[in-house]
Amino acid sequence: MELNTTIYNRARPAERVLLVGPSLGGNAAHQWTKVAAELIDEARVIFVDLPGSGLSEPWDDADEASLDTVAAAIADIARGQKEELGDVPVYFAGLSISGAIALHLARDYDDLFAGVVVVASAATVGEPARWLVRADQVEATGTQQLVEETVKRWFTADFRAQQSATVDIIMEGLSATEDHSYAQLCRALAIHDVRGDLPYIQTPIMMIAGERDASTPIANVELVAETAPRGELHIVEGAAHQVTVMRPVAVAGLIRQMLGRPRWNRVVSESSD
Known part of the structure; x- marks a missing residue:
């Protein structure tokens, strides 16, 4: 699997790299540009498109439908950056499904990533049976039929009216x-479960949760922050599932804190723009 990447600020000095990934059915540039603008001098920010979204190719059925498959492709991107720039620290920040992928990266590629940021996601996401049903529905009728219901979960009513x-x-x-790519990612989420691995993950993990995110139970987010040895939890006030879109300044501020931080203790805080 090869994923499309877009460098936001190539002309800036690159002392560290931040790869960022979108939600399921999201566009990385659309969901992360305002965060990237805040971090323009902190790191080389690279948007990573998931299969079938943005400019990435559709899912190749030669690849297993698992988040490990996507994580391996992102790890290849990280290696490419280190080959180009030298042994600079590389971080990954993911929204929703990409946050779940971040946990796979933290578990399997601690030699590559100095830290990961998990936004609006957890060690398990939803119920496996429902993901499989959604995969079949999308294969049959497309993603358009998801928009009306999804927008209500992704954004608060006030944000939808004002923005x-x-x-x-x-x-x-x-x-x-x-x-088909969306459906395959649904099938990958159906088997995503890294709860048993959390006590053994040594990569720093920053968990960011939206205060009003109905899609991601806060107990699931807390589980990761409390179980991973280098876990950290922040709750962003007023944000629903699309935390990076609704509160980009707050998210950027949190990421700025962890970039280059050698060691950090568990923290629980609330943040707002």
């Missing part, structure tokens, strides 16, 4: 996602 143009752009990413 309708932004919301429309984000939801266009879902509509444009290639159907």
